[in-house]
Amino acid sequence: MKLLRVGRWITAVGLLALAGVYVRAFAFTPIERFQGEAQKIYYVHVPSAVTAMIAMGLVGLAGILYLLLKDPRFDRFGEASAEVGTIFSLVMLTTGPMWAKPIWGTWWTWDARLTLTLFLFLLFIGYLVLRGAVTDPGLRARYSAVLGICGIPLLAFIHLSVYLFRTLHPQPIVLKPSAPSLPGSMLITLLLGFGVFFVLYVGFVIQRYALGYLREQLEASGGEVGHA
Amino acid sequence: MPEGVPATGGYMIAAYVITAVVLLAYTISLYRRSKKL
Numbered sequence: 001m002k003l004l005r006v007g008r009w010i011t012a013v014g015l016l017a018l019a020g021v022y023v024r025a026f027a028f029t030p031i032e033r034f035q036g037e038a039q040k041i042y043y044v045h046v047p048s049a050v051t052a053m054i055a056m057g058l059v060g061l062a063g064i065l066y067l068l069l070k071d072p073r074f075d076r077f078g079e080a081s082a083e084v085g086t087i088f089s090l091v092m093l094t095t096g097p098m099w100a101k102p103i104w105g106t107w108w109t110w111d112a113r114l115t116l117t118l119f120l121f122l123l124f125i126g127y128l129v130l131r132g133a134v135t136d137p138g139l140r141a142r143y144s145a146v147l148g149i150c151g152i153p154l155l156a157f158i159h160l161s162v163y164l165f166r167t168l169h170p171q172p173i174v175l176k177p178s179a180p181s182l183p184g185s186m187l188i189t190l191l192l193g194f195g196v197f198f199v200l201y202v203g204f205v206i207q208r209y210a211l212g213y214l215r216e217q218l219e220a221s222g223g224e225v226g227h228a
Numbered sequence: 229m230p231e232g233v234p235a236t237g238g239y240m241i242a243a244y245v246i247t248a249v250v251l252l253a254y255t256i257s258l259y260r261r262s263k264k265l
Binding site for chain 1: 229230232233234235236237239240242243244245247248250252253254255258259261262
């Protein structure tokens with residue numbers, strides 16, 4: 001299938017570019033004076049978090065469009081974006097504690113932003129479990145759309161949590177109304193990270209979407225499908 | 229490493245390794261699932 005091949009190529013480009021982010025982060029960014037090398041986790045942690053949030057936003061948007069238009073392509077896209085979002089959430093939730101331990105002295109704390117991002121991960125899991133539990137395709141698509149839409153307000157809370165609550169997370173230093181407060185080499189590496197993680201998101205989603213489509217075709221033709 | 233800077237490189241390496249492992253594992257998972265269909 002052509003879509004699957006396109007997705008594979010985009011993913012391959014994304015993985016190669018990820019190696020470029022690693023090289024930039026290790027060799028071409030300064031070591032932060034107070035945090036040491038652990039600060040460089042920033043270049044994968046923040047892009048993975050932002051990509052997970054974009055994935056959730058698009059799951060919600062696909063849900064709205066599905067409920068309005070009843071087009072199964074939006075349901076299929078929502079499924080793909082949710083699965084890929086789970087992967088980026090996993091990266092966010094594993095790299096975060098590795099940064100927190102040397103800087104905050106603990107792997108985890110029930111800080112507002114950490115708790116809300118854990119909710120995001122659990123929402124992705126819940127979305128996928130729901131899809132696995134409902135067998136009727138129409139009901140599955142409708143329930144999933146509603147759950148996906150519920151994720152949209154969560155994104156606003158995650159972004160605003162550093163303003164609304166007392167939290168260990170710092171205030172935004174790039175995604176804020178004024179100019180980013182980062183040295184040039186750090187900013188370039190971070191922006192490269194954003195770009196690469198988004199390319200990977202696109203490559204993964206295209207592949208996952210194509211798999212969903214092929215599985216549906218196989219089910220419709222009465223073929224046996226023993227796996228997702 | 230400049231003097232006085234905390235030695236936290238192990239955490240950085242662990243985070244980068246985990247990121248690569250998760251993303252590569254998912255890439256392989258997608259590939260294998262497509263081959264089984």
